[in-house]
Amino acid sequence: xxxxxxxxxxxxxxxxxxxxxxxxxxxxxxxxxxxxxxxxxxxxxxxxxxxxxxxxxxxxxxxxxxxxxxxxxxxxxxxxxxxxxxxxxxxxxxxxxxxxxxxxxxxxxxxxxxxxxxxxxxxxxxxxxxxxxxxxxxxxxxxxxxxxxxxxxxxxxxxxxxxxxxxxxxxxxxxxxxxxxxxxxxxxxxxxxxxxxxxxxxxxxxxxxxxxxxxxxxxxxxxxxxxxxxxxxxxxxxxxxxxxxxxxxxxxxxxxxxxxxxxxxxxxxxxxxxxxxxxxxxxxxxxxxxxxxxxxxxxxxxxxxxxxxxxxxxxxxxxxxxxxxxxxxxxxxxxxxxxxxxxxxxxxxxxxxxxxxxxxxxxxxxxxxxxxxxxxxxxxxxxxxxxxxxxxxxxxxxxxxxxxxxxxxxxxxxxxxxxxxxxxxxxx
Ligand code: UD1
Ligand code: MG
Numbered sequence: 001x002x003x004x005x006x007x008x009x010x011x012x013x014x015x016x017x018x019x020x021x022x023x024x025x026x027x028x029x030x031x032x033x034x035x036x037x038x039x040x041x042x043x044x045x046x047x048x049x050x051x052x053x054x055x056x057x058x059x060x061x062x063x064x065x066x067x068x069x070x071x072x073x074x075x076x077x078x079x080x081x082x083x084x085x086x087x088x089x090x091x092x093x094x095x096x097x098x099x100x101x102x103x104x105x106x107x108x109x110x111x112x113x114x115x116x117x118x119x120x121x122x123x124x125x126x127x128x129x130x131x132x133x134x135x136x137x138x139x140x141x142x143x144x145x146x147x148x149x150x151x152x153x154x155x156x157x158x159x160x161x162x163x164x165x166x167x168x169x170x171x172x173x174x175x176x177x178x179x180x181x182x183x184x185x186x187x188x189x190x191x192x193x194x195x196x197x198x199x200x201x202x203x204x205x206x207x208x209x210x211x212x213x214x215x216x217x218x219x220x221x222x223x224x225x226x227x228x229x230x231x232x233x234x235x236x237x238x239x240x241x242x243x244x245x246x247x248x249x250x251x252x253x254x255x256x257x258x259x260x261x262x263x264x265x266x267x268x269x270x271x272x273x274x275x276x277x278x279x280x281x282x283x284x285x286x287x288x289x290x291x292x293x294x295x296x297x298x299x300x301x302x303x304x305x306x307x308x309x310x311x312x313x314x315x316x317x318x319x320x321x322x323x324x325x326x327x328x329x330x331x332x333x334x335x336x337x338x339x340x341x342x343x344x345x346x347x348x349x350x351x352x353x354x355x356x357x358x359x360x361x362x363x364x365x366x367x368x369x370x371x372x373x374x375x376x377x378x379x380x381x382x383x384x385x386x387x388x389x390x391x392x393x394x395x396x397x398x399x400x401x402x403x404x405x406x407x408x409x410x411x412x413x414x415x416x417x418x419x420x421x422x423x424x425x426x427x428x
Pocket of ligand 1: 043044045046047048057129192193194195196197198199271274276277314325326327328329
């Protein structure tokens, strides 16, 4: 059997070995493909540098392909039970083969692949964000179907105070599928719009995948032996709960962390490769895949708090209430430091004025209106500009480091909520 209590270690180490290979491959391949990408027009100007040189764009494709390759080549490892032959006929016995888990694994790879293709199309044709927002919905279909076929439950456990009123669970039924489809839209797009300074997209995938790996490891039984004088206690450390799902998640997250680290080496300040939307799409989809099939979407959302903040703050620009320029990334000052970028507002509606004044009041944006309120400017509504508003001018690499610190703190808080606070709100 592919996922059996306590016997997973050789497979986890094999996955680790595949991940190390994937890291080395990404590290080595990106500079080798850079020229070819630039040659066919996949290049962009680094808007926060004085140099006018082109940087190869869409290099996340290399990471995505290495990732998919690693996942595909890994298939024989956890599913090696399929090779066990029947002792009587010495033929492979299909009854031993873990078809069910294999179907889930393949559906997950398919979703990641569709996300990669769509990300690539976006990089090639620069699809307008309004049109690309629902793209991940398509990619999540195989995922949702395998969730359905697994008799995935659509219940939500209610926190204790609510349970008294509504019972321990409510069944969301069809709406649970809507929620899951929206989750993949969120994970893919929210990384893509927390972007624009060197290293920031891939930094998010690194911290989030590392957090998921840590969370998965907490669910695997680790053998231990404790010696107290003559007494020797041995057993398993950790919860022997939901192991199959967390192993599955581990097999997807370790290579993702690996290719992200390999990519980050070339994307860190000063970037010699840009991720393109491909990186955001395939990694965002990988997160949705493991959270949905691993049944830990709420935990995942705890790791996405900075992205959620950025998304909600962006909403007035994304949904057309406030003008949204093509690029909202910070602005380079002549002294090499960064200032928040701004958007011009003309003839705003009453609602627009109100929303901006609220954001200004809470320090979420810096807004200025002319005395007749017919014209104005606001700092673009992103986490990056928000941080710059608080810190004053800082260097690009410092801003990336701040985002990394925010992301790590948010993961730490996520763990505290998941394993501390959740105990107060939920049983068990
Ligand atoms: C998203 C953001 C946009 C931001 C852009 C930057 C929204 C709705 N969209 O758009 O505001 O400006 O990402 O990636 O929030 N670039 C740099 N330095 C970097 C990374 C990118 O200068 O470190 C520039 C390059 O010119 C590059 C371009 O951004 O070619 C890539 O933009 P793209 O990923 O296509 O933008 P979107 O994802 O559409
Ligand atoms: Mg992008």
